[in-house]
Amino acid sequence: MNRESIGELEELVLLTVGSLADQAYAVLILDEIKEKTGRKIDVTAIHSVLRRLDAKGFVNSEMRGATKERGGRRKRYFTLSPAGRAILDETMSVRWELYQKLPKLTFSGI
């Protein structure tokens, strides 16, 4: 199969972008990941991942929503692109398939 590969952190960020609907920007993504996984990453890592995802065409972005909070600066909001959705579906289905094949936990030995 010849397609863009996707890393673990990238996948996590991509999922978060999707789950936050049209509210996803770097700081919120960071908070969400921290809350859900307890992982310690800093915002620069998120930015770097988002730039990579953007370059691969998995996300779209637009600048909007100037607030007072950030010195009047706009935020870059990310949304999942169709390609992004496709790759997420694909990885998920592969995982699900494999997961199904795990032997069921049995307690016969006890």
Added chain:
Amino acid sequence: MDQEKESYNPPEWAITFLYWFCKPELLEDLLGDLLEIFDRQCEASGKRQADIQFVWLVFRSFRWSALKNSKKLNPMLNTGINFKVAGRVLWRDKFNTALNTLGLSIGIICFVLMGLYVLQELRFDHFHSKKDRIYRAYLLEDYGGDRTFFNSVTPIRFEAFFEEHFPEIDQVVQYAPRNFPVRMSEQDWVDESVAIMSPEFFEVFDFELIDGDIEHPFNDRYNLIISQQYAEKYFRETNPIGRTLDLKLNNDIVPLTISALFKDCPATSSFQFDLAISNSLNDILYGKRARNNWFSVGPETYVLVNENASIATVSEKTQDVVMSYLGEEVKRDEYNIGFQPLTDIHLNPEIPAGIAPVSNPTYVYVLGLIGIVVLLVAGINYTTLSIGKSMKRTVEVGMRKVLGAQRSSLVGLYLSESLIISLISTAIGAVLAILLIPTFNRLTGVSLIYVFAWWHLIGFLLLAVVIGAFAGIYPAFILTNTKTMSVLQQSSTAGGKHWVRQGLVTFQFLVSVLLISSTLIMNRQISYLMEKDLGYNYEAVISIPLFGESEKGGFFNDYEAAKDNGELLWQKLEKHPEFSNLTITSHAFGSEGWAHLAFEDKNGDFRWFRMLGVDPYFAKAFDLTMVQGRNFEEGNTSDERQGILINETAADYFGLSEPIGKQWPGKEFGEHRIIGVVKDFHFSSLHQQIEPLIITQNIKPIFDGVSDVGFNDSPIPKILLKYTGSNLIEAQKMIEADWNATFPNRNMSFSFIEENIKRQYENEARLHKLISTATIIAILIASIGLLGLTVLVVNSREKEIGIRKIIGASPFQIFGLLARAFSWQLGLGIALSIPLTIWLMKEWLDGFAFRTSIGIDMFVASIIISAGIAFLVISFHAWKASRVNPVKNLRVE
């Protein structure tokens, strides 16, 4: 920006930095996000934390994907490519690359070794965490005229005195090493140096206690603490804690309990001790008078000043407090107490040495300077070679420019070349330098210790970058400065300003000649010191220190007891035919600090002199010449009781033109009479003038008349004898056998006077060796540079040489052609180096009371050496160039 109340801004410079490197299209939202996080952090944990986090995040944002594609950053972004290209260029010209790397590596070896040595000297005593608050007290008694006593060892009562009167001082500790016999086994006693210290010593200084009662090692006054090394020596593998060790304290055998074990003192410590006892034993160790006296000194006193106080306030107060005690005995400002920072002790020669010796700071700076100069010479090699080479590369630069290369990116490219060379050389140089440390120590007699730390890697990296940048920056600019058109028109005017390159070469010659002539001059002075006729015959003379422990105690009784012991040993030793010229004296040659005595003469002037206690055989044993009067007669009891000999200096100093039969010009001396004057001889090192000296068999009458006494060398008698055999080990065995037969329970030590005398010039000899090493290295580097330059000249003039040869030039003429290129630089270098050398060496020689002169011959020699090496290098190439078939050169087209 927003000016809300209570809102903080992160550091401005970090934002500027972000603006500088970040792609503009990413900037707004990235900065926005960072600010949002910053505000949040501000509320959560305060501005400071938030600032730190913000700066950290800005630096973390410095990622490839965020970097601006600007012209400013272009050279940096092209690093990878630059290094690749630079690597190829260097590989193509292997000869030059090898020369450059070799020269720089050698320079770096020298620099690293000298640098480590200087660093070690400068960091001496710096490992104590409270070092900035620790001071050593000194005592300067100044009663006018010659009557000053400057000591950094102090009265014992200073400890209580400081504690009582100065609330600014947190702790006062004293430290005094003394020799005590320690029981090694049932019958065996060994003299060991034992530190007597205040119980709070370890609260002030950071020596590490590792076992036993770490908190209170001197809980009991009969506690003893021991170093790891000595624990091994006395207790082998077993745990020393709780064991006892017997010490002889003033003839009483005292069992001491070992309460703690400490790590051996680091080599960079002024304190060096292996055994220590508490100074609460002072009442056993010292008499009551010594403990309460203001005028007799013993231990060093260190104070730890309170964090909120300064030593200056303490110093100011001392005079008043002193006057409240001593107001009746001394006038104001005669008895001065001062303080010196702990970290100043090792390298400050202005304050007299206390217990540890003081290094000479000038030597340290001179060595540091030499390290830098040698590195400079090595860097210049690269610079001159690159400038030389640049002529060949102008076309390359021109082409690159035509194809649109920015100047900055070209500079980046050429800088990468020098960076590669300097990185490789630094790696080679640093590794070799560290491997060479043992050799370096052995060659030069210093004791350099290297302990690796990770930050050294960063230091070396930094060194490499600095060298690379400095050596490469000038050639890089010269190279890229060329006008594109003129290059492509082949009107070769490039190559940089000639005078810079020639100036650099001149500097190299200057340094080489300077180092060569300095080495030669130092060599001469040191051999002068070693070979100077000292006025006595010290060849193969052995000195055996005696011991004296009389029943009654006291100095005179101990002195006599030691003399009697000497007689016992003498009877055995004199049976060996190999031993001759036996004599018993209070001091031996080759040690500074013979008994220093002072008295007030009949005019009320304060006068110092030295004294030596001897037996009647002394003058004969050392071939001393009598100028007037006569020597002691053997068996003459009147001589033994009251005869004294003086030296010529003493006769002059005290104005005794007809001294025979006269007395020493003081009032209170016991019965004595001058019977002879000996010719001056150098009993102390040649740094010092000869001082007035009394030689006497009976020291008592002289001691009776003096008011001040100082010893830097133990006056307890020694047996001196001359060994005429040839096997030193045999001699040692004979002495040992006789000693053990006479004093079975005592350890023996002995030394050769010749070696002791040599040791007085150890510092000079060491400096000389260090500079000789540096000289050889500098010459090596300079010749490598010259070699490279000659090759370049030959290459650039290939055709000219070829044509000349066809016309019939001899190899000699070709040599002349090449030599002319360097001869005036060599000449100028030599001319400039001469006054510089004379000035430097005058400074150095001023430290000696007896010195050789700086002769022209040494400069002639160094000129011959440096010019010789230069011409050797050049003629090698001339020979090579003249052997090549000229057709080859001319067919290059």
